[in-house]
Amino acid sequence: MTLKAAIIGYGKMGRIRHDAMMRHGGFEVVVACDTAIDPNATIPMTTDPLAVYDYNPDVIICSVPNMMIPDVVCEALARGKHVFSEKPPGRNSSDVRRMQNAESAHAGQVLKFGFNHRVHDAIEEAKKVIDVGTMGDLYFMRGVYGKAGGENYAQNWRNDPALSGGGILIDQGIHMLDLFQMFAGRFTSVQSFVQRKFWTEVPVEDNAFALMKNADGVVASVHSSATQWQHTFRLELYLRNGLISIDGILSASGSYGAEVLTMALNRPDRDGNPSPNPESQEIRFTEDKSWDKEVAEFYDAIAHGKPLRCGTSQQALDVMLLVEAIYAADPEWNAQLKADAQIKAI
Amino acid sequence: MQTPVFIDQLPDVSAVVSHKSGQYRHQRNKALLDLLLKDHSDWQTRSACPACGQERGKSRSFSHTFMDFQRCSNCNSIYAADVPPQVVLDNLRLEQINATEPGKDREFEFISLLNWISLTEARLERSLDSVLDVRFCTQAPDWQDTVQRQSRNRSWHFLPLTPDDGTFASLKAKLRETNPKAVLVPAEMDRTADPAMLLQVIRENSPAGTIVFVTSSCADGLEYEILGADSPSFIPLDRLTIFSICGFKTLAEKSGYEILETSTPGRFDAVILERYFKSADNADIPFWSGFFREADKNRLHDLQILLQRSLKSGVLRFLLET
Ligand SMILES: [Zn+2]
8 A cells, every 4th residue: 555645844854754755665745845945856846835735745744834833634534534644743742632623533554753762772761671571670770861952943943942842852852751651650759940040042952951759759951952072862760770871862863872781680799688789781783773663654654543652742742841841841941932932021 | 782881890910819719720621631641542632713614724822831722713713722521520629619719899790790681681571580500509609698699589490510421411401301491601601611502402402582691801901902811811621612602602592592792701800911021021012011111090991992892802791682
């Protein structure tokens, strides 16, 4: 079964999705839409997002900026299309709820969001080992995800809260939060510090620190940073019988390094107490298969009716609520945003 | 096939000294000498590399002291050109074990094996709730005690070392009787007269899907590469076949196994080499003599991890599936 696909938003992400669909083989990309026509494109292009429907696609790939996502997704669902959308799922939880409502109104259609970190090899391997139970109960998680600003930081739509919903936390840190929720479920209690340190004139955070706890008492801390001059992805999980860490994450830029999964089971002494620094097992992953796995899951959900495991609208809502809770938990940050708004109004 | 890296603290030099003490080497070499003085018409001559099968004429000499050892020019494995019958080897080994005073505490090493099994079980998502230990219980007398204390969630079966006529009949019987999900072979491959036969017996007497944990010395290790037959770990009677990674892989595949995982978790290469170069003033090998004489503990640790990551340490581990 070949699915006809239209890509709305044919930038870096749209092209990554295009390549992954080609590798999969179950898709035919019939048209792409962007603000300008690429004369070198190998497929028909349009600048009108509604014109893609003239090509009668089965699926819409939505790779547009955050503020446009709900409109594109809801329009596509209303027209009977299956939808794959990039993260973040809009700018806030109301955006996600709007899309969820559209999804419920079209029960036979698939809506999947691109939280690809869940399907990175190192993460999947870690999840498997934890789920089997060998490591015992999860105690706590620590996550650091950060980069050095980004291209054209001050002018980029990603850093205009009206267009994106926030700064580095909603753009990049959201992946770490999504992983936290994958391992530990929803967090019920959140504390945070949200700051802008380097780009003080840009109205979004460049650093967010949060400490959170779920109903079972699992604690997680995250630091999401746009002043992490040395690009870093590090996720540590400590469990009753050992530890797991993931250093580095394979990305299009390659700047976060290879994914190194480290697992160690405790080495009990003769009294049964864990000795420090147990022997660890390190596994290195060098090939990013996450794009292919996402496309394959999307295809299987449509063609074979398999339920989605990753990127459901419920997961999207949960993580967006957590992002909002982190923003809301720092009164100083909210006072600063309020002051910004007053200055802007004057 | 995955290639995990096992990372642990670097052993201190005193651990290395007792690792293969001078006395132990002396005893084993004396036993070998006695053996050589007897009639050895019943020894088996190896006309080809026991790992990859390349004919012996194409190999290089590795050592002539006591016995002729060859280094395969195809797969880099090191092997004795002639091997005594299994029953002779087993008897000598038992004599040696019985005469040996209790050694250092090997609990760290034992827990490493137990954790390897546990993490493998988790990663394969397959219960390995019954394990057959092949002869390690005799080779390392404290092993069984550690297993009983630290691995209560599995049922363990132990096959002790008994003189075998080379057909591994007791192993066959034990495999059939216990039907284990996993077989642990930590100290046999380099010592046995016919490793291909050992692999074959395990495979033919285990149901498909049985996981086999193998550890052995590794000819790709930097210690063997630099020191050759002078390597303190090279004790001919214990090392009739020192497999390279490529060599063991070839043999295991030829024997019908699927290879799930390969690693070289050896921790001793760097400290053994440091000790060698610091005590042998006249040893002058370009680059390495200076490197090891100047090396501090951190540099040795970095090197050892690099060796493990590059599959170049002196011990190998293979995870096989029947
Ligand atoms: Zn060979």
